[in-house]
Amino acid sequence: SIVKVAFVPFIRFILWKQGQQQHVTSISELIENMDKKATWDRFYTENSSSNFKNFEWFFGFDSVRDFVLPLLQPQTRTATPLHVLDMGCGTSALGPSIYQHSSVQVTVTCADISPIAVRLMREHVAAKAIEPHHPLSILGFLELDCREMFAHFGADELDLIVDKGTTDALLRSKDGSGKAGHVVRQCLRTLRGSGRLLQFSDEDPDARLLWLETEGREPGERPAQVVVQEVGELRGVRYYCYQVTSPPVVELL
Numbered sequence: 001s002i003v004k005v006a007f008v009p010f011i012r013f014i015l016w017k018q019g020q021q022q023h024v025t026s027i028s029e030l031i032e033n034m035d036k037k038a039t040w041d042r043f044y045t046e047n048s049s050s051n052f053k054n055f056e057w058f059f060g061f062d063s064v065r066d067f068v069l070p071l072l073q074p075q076t077r078t079a080t081p082l083h084v085l086d087m088g089c090g091t092s093a094l095g096p097s098i099y100q101h102s103s104v105q106v107t108v109t110c111a112d113i114s115p116i117a118v119r120l121m122r123e124h125v126a127a128k129a130i131e132p133h134h135p136l137s138i139l140g141f142l143e144l145d146c147r148e149m150f151a152h153f154g155a156d157e158l159d160l161i162v163d164k165g166t167t168d169a170l171l172r173s174k175d176g177s178g179k180a181g182h183v184v185r186q187c188l189r190t191l192r193g194s195g196r197l198l199q200f201s202d203e204d205p206d207a208r209l210l211w212l213e214t215e216g217r218e219p220g221e222r223p224a225q226v227v228v229q230e231v232g233e234l235r236g237v238r239y240y241c242y243q244v245t246s247p248p249v250v251e252l253l
């Protein structure tokens, strides 16, 4: 199978570590296990051996801020603060940066299947004492398998879900399309009416748009609405932002 350029740093890193320990796993085996807690625990453990540094898949907050911040508009109908989820946050600075830069009150939850990543993020943020732009904003970290999203959050809870590389990791794992589709449907159910799911990915629109429209649909319902924008080109690879919303509810008279 074709190894996407985006995975190269991850694969190179793990193979290098494994090479040192005289234990080699094949690249296809690594990719097949990108949905596994153990794969990422190992990655974040190895990465944290020296001083903590945020690890960014694809790119950091500055590349995506113009896709994210305009979606955070003050609520007119309810007093509840906006709830933003970074799904599969890893040790990325995306969630903390949204907390830091949103002028609108937000509760930002950074969730990951890897308890190692979650602990590193908690420790890092506590040590750095990051201040929010809005004084009432909240930042929290959560160990969560996104396949259990709906059981955890329930319906109509989230206003924005950002996903930088997590669906890509699930999709490329073994039997990934079914697993990732199940997660997308759960995401849409946890979103409030006007809420959005943003996926940052290197997957071509030809493939991802069709997949999202098909997989984002509950049986008997209309397809999810998907809009794609190009984020930019980095080292010869094009990146996209897929914005997904639930199909509008049809009012019965």
Ligand SMILES: C[S@@+](CC[C@H](N)C(=O)[O-])C[C@H]1O[C@@H](n2cnc3c(N)ncnc32)[C@H](O)[C@@H]1O
Binding pocket: 034, 035, 036, 040, 055, 056, 057, 058, 087, 088, 089, 090, 091, 092, 111, 112, 113, 114, 117, 144, 145, 146, 147, 163, 164, 165, 166, 169, 170
């Ligand atoms: C490609 S990395 C992206 C990390 C981060 N979003 C970033 O931009 O650097 C995929 C992340 O998804 C997490 N992950 C994989 N499967 C998951 C699952 N089932 N539930 C929650 N997180 C998961 C991994 O631990 C990893 O941190």
